[in-house]
Structures are given as structure tokens and as C-alpha cells.
């Protein structure tokens with residue numbers, strides 16, 4: 001079966017700094033892959049290469065077997081890649097519904113007008129914001145803005161969803177809600193790549209994980225075996241978590 005996403009020797013250099021250094025991995029259809037590693041190891045850059053926010057210096061990225069690397073971000077979104085951002089990016093002057101509608105309008109399945117509004121309503125319900133559809137997002141709490149961003153990504157009906165530290169900054173009860181929400185998406189069969197430092201979430205949610213360190217992929221495999229790999233413990237987890 002063709003992988004939903006194939007990363008082949010992807011490389012990104014910023015001048016002399018190689019942020020992503022010949023990284024290759026695949027994500028199967030319906031799989032939830034955790035992308036983990038220490039700060040500055042290249043995880044967000046990897047998501048930027050997949051979403052087209054940055055072009056790779058070398059290598060290629062395929063979605064359902066078709067090359068997407070080299071395309072501009074909007075074209076990759078149209079092909080079916082949606083994302084959230086490490087620092088939430090919403091349209092602050094618009095309300096929640098309008099923000100989520102923008103995902104439907106510019107996404108994989110382009111919808112307009114009432115069709116986009118209907119999908120936005122479904123997705124806002126999905127993330128628990130059905131009652132606040134008309135609240136300006138600038139007036140929302142951080143977790144609710146994160147929910148809006150996730151609903152916007154889902155409104156595009158993506159083939160692959162990229163989550164960049166979506167759980168970061170949540171308090172313990174919000175974290176449990178967030179983990180359950182991602183778990184539901186996973187059970188719907190969504191293909192997800194999740195960059196995350198919350199190890200409980202990685203352990204409870206992911207089918208597999210890829211570990212990066214200094215731009216390189218240092219481990220890949222089942223979560224339990226990967227997290228007990230001595231090199232991963234040394235590079236990332238440290239003795240306390242081992």
C-alpha cells in the first residue's frame with residue numbers, strides 16, 4: 001500500500017545550519033506518528049517542509065505517492081495537508097466560525113458560502129466550541145484559540161493533519177480533553193503527524209514515533225521500544241524519564 005506521506009532524504013539548510021539533515025520516514029494511512037526530539041532538533045522545520053511553508057534544500061516529499069515538495073503552501077493545502085502552528089495563528093478580527101470557514105474555503109475540498117458554514121459548525125461542535133461560534137477569537141482563551149485552529153485544519157478535510165505542539169501550554173484538565181480529542185481523530189482513521197513534548201500524550205496516542213536530534217533522525221519505531229532506545233534516552237529524555 002502506498003504510504004500517505006513519504007519523506008525521502010529531506011534536507012533543509014539555513015546557511016551553514018542544517019536544520020533537517022537527510023531525514024526519511026513514511027506515515028501510513030490512518031497512522032498517528034509522533035515526531036519528537038529536543039528543542040531545536042528540526043521538528044517544526046520538518047513540518048514546514050511537509051506543509052510547504054519552506055521548500056526543502058534537497059530530497060522529496062510525497063503525498064499518497066505524488067510529489068508535493070516544491071509546490072507552494074496553498075497548493076499543498078489543496079492537495080490535502082492541513083496544520084496547526086506552534087504559536088497559534090488565527091485571524092483575530094474574525095469570529096470562530098469565520099476562522100474555521102477559511103479552512104473549508106482554502107482546503108482540500110473547497111467549499112463556499114453555506115456549505116463552508118455548515119462544515120465550520122460541525123467542526124466547532126467537534127472541538128467543543130459550538131456555543132461560541134460567534135465569539136471573536138481575539139476574546140477567546142488560548143486553549144479555545146487552539147481549538148479554533150484545530151477546527152479550521154479539520155474543516156479542510158485533510159488527508160494528512162500536522163499538529164505542532166497542539167497540547168503545549170494546556171493545564172492538566174485541558175490536557176486530558178486535548179488528548180481525548182486527538183484520540184477521537186485517530187479512531188476516525190485520520191492520518192496525523194504530531195510534534196509534541198508531552199510524553200504522556202506520545203505514549204498514549206501514537207502508533208509509532210520518529211526521533212530527531214540536531215537535524216538527524218536518530219530513531220524510529222514503536223513508541224515503547226523507541227523511547228527506551230539508549231540513544232533517545234541520552235539525546236532527549238534524560239535519566240529522569242528513562
Ligand SMILES: Nc1ncnc2c1ncn2[C@@H]1O[C@H](COP(=O)(O)OP(=O)(O)OP(=O)(O)O)[C@@H](O)[C@H]1O
Nearest residue numbers: 014017019037038039040041042043044045046086
Ligand atoms: N527560518 C529559519 N531561519 C534560520 N534558522 C532557522 C529557521 N527555522 C528554524 N531554524 C533553526 O533550525 C533549527 C531547528 O529548529 P526547529 O524550530 O525546526 O526545531 P524544533 O525541533 O521544532 O524545536 P522546538 O522543540 O524548540 O520547537 C534551530 O537551530 C533553529 O534555530
